[in-house]
Amino acid sequence: MTNRGKSPAARIIGFMLKGFVKLMPLDMACEFCRYIPGYFGGCIRGHVYKKALRRMGRGTYIHDSVAILFPENIEMGDDVSVNQFSVIHGMGGVRIGSDVRIGYGVKIISFDHVFSNPGVPIMGQGYDKGHIDIGDDVWIGANAVILKGVKIGRGSVIGAGSVVTGDIPPFSIAVGAPAKVVKKRR
Numbered sequence: 001m002t003n004r005g006k007s008p009a010a011r012i013i014g015f016m017l018k019g020f021v022k023l024m025p026l027d028m029a030c031e032f033c034r035y036i037p038g039y040f041g042g043c044i045r046g047h048v049y050k051k052a053l054r055r056m057g058r059g060t061y062i063h064d065s066v067a068i069l070f071p072e073n074i075e076m077g078d079d080v081s082v083n084q085f086s087v088i089h090g091m092g093g094v095r096i097g098s099d100v101r102i103g104y105g106v107k108i109i110s111f112d113h114v115f116s117n118p119g120v121p122i123m124g125q126g127y128d129k130g131h132i133d134i135g136d137d138v139w140i141g142a143n144a145v146i147l148k149g150v151k152i153g154r155g156s157v158i159g160a161g162s163v164v165t166g167d168i169p170p171f172s173i174a175v176g177a178p179a180k181v182v183k184k185r186r
Contacts, residue, residue, distance in 0.1 A: 026052050030071060037064045057098060073110075077136065082106075092129030092148050097136035103160065105143040108132060112148055135170065144179075155185055 030052050033044045041064050050056050052071040057078035066082050068074065070090035077098030085105040088094060092110030096102075110132045114125040130149030134140075138152055141160030152158065153170030163177040171185040 027071075030068060034064060034066055034068075076100075083142075091127065093131040094134075095132070096134045097138065097154070099137045100134055101139045103140055103142035103144065106140050106146070107144075108134075108146045110148050157185070 026048070029048045033041065033048045035041075036044055042061060045062050045064075046056075046060075049062055049068065049071065053068075053074050053076060054072055055075040055077075057076055057080065059079040060076050060081070062068070062082045063084045063086075065084045067087045068090070069088070073090035073093045074088060075095045077096060077100065079098055080096055080100045080102070082088070082102045083104045083106070086102055086107070088096075088108045089110055094108055094110050102108075111127045111129045113122050114128050115122045117125060128148065130147075132146055132148065133151040134146070135152055135154035135156065137155045138158070139156075140146065140152075140158045141162065143161050144158045145163045146152070146158070147163070147165050150164050151167045152164065153168055153172065155171040156168050157173045158164060158168070158179060159173070159175030161177070162175050162179040164174065165178040168174045168179065168181065172181040173183040173185060174181050176182075
């Protein structure tokens with residue numbers, strides 16, 4: 001759509017967004033835009049993350065106060081929503097399918113510290129990375145934690161407060177710490 005068909009407010013917002021992204025390095029723009037609430041903040045985050053993420057599908061909405069680290073290693077499908085106070089850490093790579101709902105305070109962490117040598121401080125031993133793959137039509141409840149190397153199958157539900165340390169089959173309901181499948185949706 002050309003600017004001629006847009007409202008004056010939409011044209012002004014578009015102009016500001018283009019300037020915002022050009023003036024600031026992308027990582028700084030990602031960090032800054034996470035604190036802008038409301039509709040305007042959502043517009044800015046959508047524009048910035050569309051450039052920063054490896055892929056961000058249409059209709060995806062990232063609420064304010066969401067921390068996204070290593071965005072270049074993160075893919076999101078269409079119609080994903082990420083609620084407030086969530087963290088997506090993409091060091092090891094994260095793929096989030098389409099129609100995924102991520103609740104308040106969810107942590108998706110694709111790395112861990114290496115700590116195998118007690119003679120070396122943990123800080124100096126590096127990281128153990130593992131790709132996280134979240135299938136389509138998944139709902140992750142509030143304050144759940146998804147750890148490195150996990151695959152969550154299509155249509156699954158992860159209960160609030162659960163800690164997912166292993167793979168979850170498609171159409172499963174998993175709860176607990178560590179998360180266990182308690183029921184199938186089919």
